[in-house]
Amino acid sequence: MTQYTIILFLNDFGTWELMLVMFVVLILFGGKGLPSIAKTLGKGMREVKTATDEIKREIHESATKIKKEINISEIDNPLDKIKKPLDSLQNPIKEIGKSIMDTDSKTKPVKIPPKK
Numbered sequence: 001m002t003q004y005t006i007i008l009f010l011n012d013f014g015t016w017e018l019m020l021v022m023f024v025v026l027i028l029f030g031g032k033g034l035p036s037i038a039k040t041l042g043k044g045m046r047e048v049k050t051a052t053d054e055i056k057r058e059i060h061e062s063a064t065k066i067k068k069e070i071n072i073s074e075i076d077n078p079l080d081k082i083k084k085p086l087d088s089l090q091n092p093i094k095e096i097g098k099s100i101m102d103t104d105s106k107t108k109p110v111k112i113p114p115k116k
Contacts, residue, residue, distance in 0.1 A: 029037055
């Protein structure tokens with residue numbers, strides 16, 4: 001479950017719905033039970049975060065190991081091949097835009113006589 005999923009879920013929750021949920025939890029578990037529930041939920045969330053961080057670390061380590069094994073540093077990034085021609089096109093386009101803006105500021109408006 002990603003952060004975006006959680007945010008999208010909470011986006012539909014209004015103030016009254018949140019107050020209703022809090023009221024139901026208070027009635028079901030009582031004031032004395034809430035701290036222990038919050039503590040248990042906190043521990044569970046911490047364990048999930050630790051597990052996901054460890055999985056990410058393992059994936060990163062295995063990817064780094066594979067890169068070292070096949071010496072991927074010699075392989076070019078395919079995005080660089082696409083970016084270079086686009087950058088070369090971008091400069092003339094900017095120059096054309098500047099020249100259009102310059103000619104707009106230098107030209108005087110022409111009055112067109114009304115039709116008779």
